Amino acid sequence: MQDLPKGLMQDWSMTIDKVLDHALAVYPYQEIVTRSVAGPIVRKTYAEVHADSRRVSEALLANGIKPGEVVGTLAWNSEMHIETWYGAMGLGMVLHTLNPRLFPEQIAWIANHGEDRAIFFDTTFMPIIEGIAPHLPNVKLFVVYGDDSVIPADTKIPNLKSYESFISGCSGQSVKWGDFEENTACGLCYTSGTTGNPKGVLYSHRSNFLMTLLSMQSGALGISDKDVVLPVVPMFHANAWGLAFSGPASGAKLVMPGARMDGEAIYELLDSEKVTVSAAVPTVWQMLLEYLRKEDKKLPHLNAVAIGGAATPEGLLRAFEEDYDVEVFPAWGMTETSPLGSVSKLPVPLQGLPDEEKMFHKLKQGRPPFGVELDVVGPDGKSLPRDGKSTGHLMVRGPAVAKAYVKIDKDILDDRDFFDTGDVGNIDEYGQMHITDRSKDVIKSGGEWISSIELENIAASHPKVAMAAAIGIAHPKWDERPLLIVKKAEEVSKEEIYTFFEGKIAKWWTPDDIAFVDDIPLGATGKINKLALRETFKDFELPDAG
Ligand code: AMP
Numbered sequence: 011m012q013d014l015p016k017g018l019m020q021d022w023s024m025t026i027d028k029v030l031d032h033a034l035a036v037y038p039y040q041e042i043v044t045r046s047v048a049g050p051i052v053r054k055t056y057a058e059v060h061a062d063s064r065r066v067s068e069a070l071l072a073n074g075i076k077p078g079e080v081v082g083t084l085a086w087n088s089e090m091h092i093e094t095w096y097g098a099m100g101l102g103m104v105l106h107t108l109n110p111r112l113f114p115e116q117i118a119w120i121a122n123h124g125e126d127r128a129i130f131f132d133t134t135f136m137p138i139i140e141g142i143a144p145h146l147p148n149v150k151l152f153v154v155y156g157d158d159s160v161i162p163a164d165t166k167i168p169n170l171k172s173y174e175s176f177i178s179g180c181s182g183q184s185v186k187w188g189d190f191e192e193n194t195a196c197g198l199c200y201t202s203g204t205t206g207n208p209k210g211v212l213y214s215h216r217s218n219f220l221m222t223l224l225s226m227q228s229g230a231l232g233i234s235d236k237d238v239v240l241p242v243v244p245m246f247h248a249n250a251w252g253l254a255f256s257g258p259a260s261g262a263k264l265v266m267p268g269a270r271m272d273g274e275a276i277y278e279l280l281d282s283e284k285v286t287v288s289a290a291v292p293t294v295w296q297m298l299l300e301y302l303r304k305e306d307k308k309l310p311h312l313n314a315v316a317i318g319g320a321a322t323p324e325g326l327l328r329a330f331e332e333d334y335d336v337e338v339f340p341a342w343g344m345t346e347t348s349p350l351g352s353v354s355k356l357p358v359p360l361q362g363l364p365d366e367e368k369m370f371h372k373l374k375q376g377r378p379p380f381g382v383e384l385d386v387v388g389p390d391g392k393s394l395p396r397d398g399k400s401t402g403h404l405m406v407r408g409p410a411v412a413k414a415y416v417k418i419d420k421d422i423l424d425d426r427d428f429f430d431t432g433d434v435g436n437i438d439e440y441g442q443m444h445i446t447d448r449s450k451d452v453i454k455s456g457g458e459w460i461s462s463i464e465l466e467n468i469a470a471s472h473p474k475v476a477m478a479a480a481i482g483i484a485h486p487k488w489d490e491r492p493l494l495i496v497k498k499a500e501e502v503s504k505e506e507i508y509t510f511f512e513g514k515i516a517k518w519w520t521p522d523d524i525a526f527v528d529d530i531p532l533g534a535t536g537k538i539n540k541l542a543l544r545e546t547f548k549d550f551e552l553p554d555a556g
Contacts, residue, residue, distance in 0.1 A: 024219035026196055027100035027187035029259045034060040037235060037261035043283055044088045044266040045275070047132050047155070054089050056258055059096075062089075064182025066097025072180065073151050075128050077102035077190075080198060082126035082149075084108045084117065084135045087245050087266040090155045090173055092254055094130045095245070099196050100187035104212070106198040107246035110135050111534035112208075118142040120200045120208055121149065123417065128153065130173070133160050134269050143167045192216040198416070199248060201345045210416030211345050213249075221348040221410040222255040224381035230353050231287070231316060231339075235261030238283055238311075242271055242290035243319070247535050248349035251289050251318065251341070262287075273301025284311040289341075291319035291536045292326055299329050309334045316341045316353070320537050321445065321463050322373060325471040342375035342445060344431060348410035351431075352376040352384065357440040373467075374444040375435070383407040383428075386437050391424060398438030401446055401459065404431045434459070451540055453482035453492045460492055460519050465511075466538075469494055472510045474502035477530045479538045480521065483552050491552055494521035495543060497530050522552040 033040070038057035046052050054062070075081060081098040083105065085091045098105045106124045108117050117138065121129065128151040131139050139152060143166070152167050154160055157174040196215040200208035225231050231251075233239055239262045241253040249255070257264040265283045267276060271290075276298050279285060295317060302309070315330060318341035330336040343349035354376030356368060363371070378384045385405045386394045394400035405428035413423055423429055434452055435445040446452070446461040453460040462480040469478035476499040482490030496507065504524045511520055525547070531539040 023188065023190070023215070024192040025100075025188045025190065025194070025215040026218050026222075026255065027096065028219070029222060029255050030056070030060050030063060030096045030100070031187070033258035033261065037258070040235065040261050040263050042089045042092060042257075042264045042266065044090075045268040045270060045279060046088065047086060047134055047269045052089060056261075059089055059093055059258075061182060062177065063093040063096035063100065064185045064187075065177040065180040066093050066182075067101050067185040067187070068180040068182050069176050070097060070101065070103065070128070071185075073128070073176075075103060075151065078104070078195075079127045080104045080106050080125050082106040082108050082121050082124065082129040083246070084110050084129060084131040084138065085155065085245070086132055086134070086269045087241055087250060087254075088132075088155065088268055089266060091130075091245055092264075092266075095197075095254060099215070101185070102190045102194055104195045104198050107249075109200070109244075109246045109534050110138065114138050114141050116208065118145045120210075121146055123207075124198050124200070124210060127151070130155065132269065136162075136167075139167055140165070190215075192219065197249065199246070199345050209418060211412050212416050213348060213410075217348055217410040218249070218252075218255060220381060221249075221252050221350065222259050224379045224410070225252045225256045225350045226260055227379045229355060229377065230350060230379035231256065231289075231341075233257070233260050233262045233287055237262040237287050238265060238285045239263065240265040240267065240276070240279055240283070240285040240288040242267055242276060242288060242294050247319070248343065248345045251316070251343065251349055253289060271297075273297040273299075274305075277301055277305075277307060280309060280312055281307075286311060286313045287315070288312065289316040289318070292317055292321075292323060293532070293536050295326055295330070299326070302334070309336055312336045314339060318343060318349075319535060321375075321467060322354075323467050323470045324369060324373060325473075327369070327373065338372070340373060340375060342433075342443070346412040346429060346431075347382070347406055347408075350379065351382055351406055352378045352443050354442070357442065360440065371440075371442060374438075374442045376443065377441045378406075378443070381408055381410065384437060384441075384443050385428060386435060386443075387428075394436070396437045396439055396441070398436055398442075398444070401434060401436045403449060404433040404435045404443065404445065405429065406431055434461075448540075451481070453480065454490050455482075455485075455492070455518065456488045458518075462492070462540075464515065465492060465494060465519065465521060468511060468514050469496060469507060472502070472507060474498060474500045474506065477538075479530050479540065479543055481540060481543050481547060483522070483547065483550055485522075485552060492519070492521040493547060493550060493552065494524045495530065495547070496524055496526050497528065498526060522554070523550075525550070 322340040465480035
């Protein structure tokens with residue numbers, strides 16, 4: 011970089027403790043409401059959460075955990091989990107969210123790889139911790155959320171304390187937050203790792219701070235102190251899409267669902283707390299809609315839902331908008347992008363389009379907020395035209411995008427410092443990005459690409475189909491041809507599904523066969539587990555492949 015004169019502005023280190031300090035200064039009355047794992051609803055103000063976060067800091071130091079060391083959590087979304095985040099991050103410790111949906115051996119591997127020194131967890135996960143504790147030699151402290159009554163008398167977990175006794179006796183008064191450089195490590199999250207070992211993404215205070223600001227733009231999630239926000243998306247899944255930061259930063263009331271994410275439980279919170287904005291993966295919303303239909307309930311308070319982690323099916327978007335008057339914002343992101351990368355809100359010039367065309371644009375993954383750059387490149391690494399058609403590898407660049415993985419000595423950026431997302435898609439003249447596949451899931455037929463996601467979305471919008479997955483099956487002539495795997499919602503024939511595809515896709519995209527299954531396996535973040543499906547169907551013979 012060139013050496014030019016410096017501006018004369020303050021060096022105000024962008025550290026994440028300032029988020030909760032801001033909430034205390036400006037929204038001390040605002041609440042975080044949690045459905046506790048034990049059942050009852052717990053209410054705390056931001057002022058109380060701030061005070062208890064400082065008590066956590068004091069207790070961590072008193073128990074020998076030092077700034078720079080890693081504090082793990084295996085926990086649902088709750089006010090205590092938030093306090094642990096800020097209590098650790100505020101001191102310059104690294105908060106490592108562990109995903110309880112992984113196998114215990116994987117959790118132990120990740121905690122060891124991350125060098126966790128302490129682990130906080132919910133009672134739900136007591137059996138997991140009991141099983142893995144002997145394999146976690148670096149962990150000096152275990153804290154279970156609750157009071158002493160949640161600790162079994164015969165527990166084998168060493169150095170186990172209850173959260174209440176851990177912070178009792180601490181006032182938090184003496185604690186000093188911040189006062190370190192903004193590029194200091196702040197949070198750690200491992201990608202779900204469908205192939206090979208999971209990879210650690212190490213966020214900095216600066217990256218989380220900037221992600222907080224950029225996610226609050228109106229073109230992104232745009233929440234404010236008028237909102238009541240229910241993050242169903244777990245804090246262990248890419249920082250709950252930043253809501254544990256943007257909630258307090260914007261003064262929104264947060265409603266934390268704890269361990270229950272079924273349709274009934276989510277509906278109850280949406281209704282009783284008058285939630286205005288919520289965020290979750292499509293499967294959660296499908297469960298909610300099933301419940302609403304069965305019980306004939308409405309959603310009078312809810313204004314908008316963000317749907318991310320996987321493509322938004324058209325049926326889901328239509329049900330929310332047409333039956334419940336709730337706006338839908340499909341959103342794309344990944345652990346490596348902190349996570350928000352784009353949000354789909356219809357560009358102004360497209361708002362007058364006929365319904366069908368509007369739907370096509372709304373279902374795209376959307377436009378990046380200011381602070382995220384997207385590009386689509388061809389096999390030669392050169393940018394493709396922004397015409398909504400030229401499809402290639404989706405690349406991303408920005409101050410909240412990973413430049414390396416923890417302890418992996420490999421350059422993951424291209425020569426322009428863009429990160430290859432592993433997604434395949436295109437960008438149109440309005441900057442709207444559309445993902446057509448994962449690069450490893452795309453079905454390569456005769457040198458051309460068939461989008462597995464598009465086949466899945468069309469099949470899943472058939473009223474008699476509960477869920478659908480498309481995978482490529484080896485073919486002697488075409489390399490690969492699509493097989494559609496369907497979980498029925500009610501009795502449906504192959505012919506009915508084939509008829510449904512007619513006119514919606516090019517003829518050569520039509521699946522060569524359809525297999526019906528009782529269940530489609532999901533991975534640890536609720537997405538279809540294609541790896542498992544490929545294994546199950548590895549010897550499948552397509553009708554004309556012989
Ligand atoms: P993770 O790091 O577990 O959050 O996974 C990130 C990946 O999820 C992305 O690279 C995409 O493949 C997928 N993904 C996330 N959001 C969307 C979306 N809105 N549409 C399609 N795929 C998505």
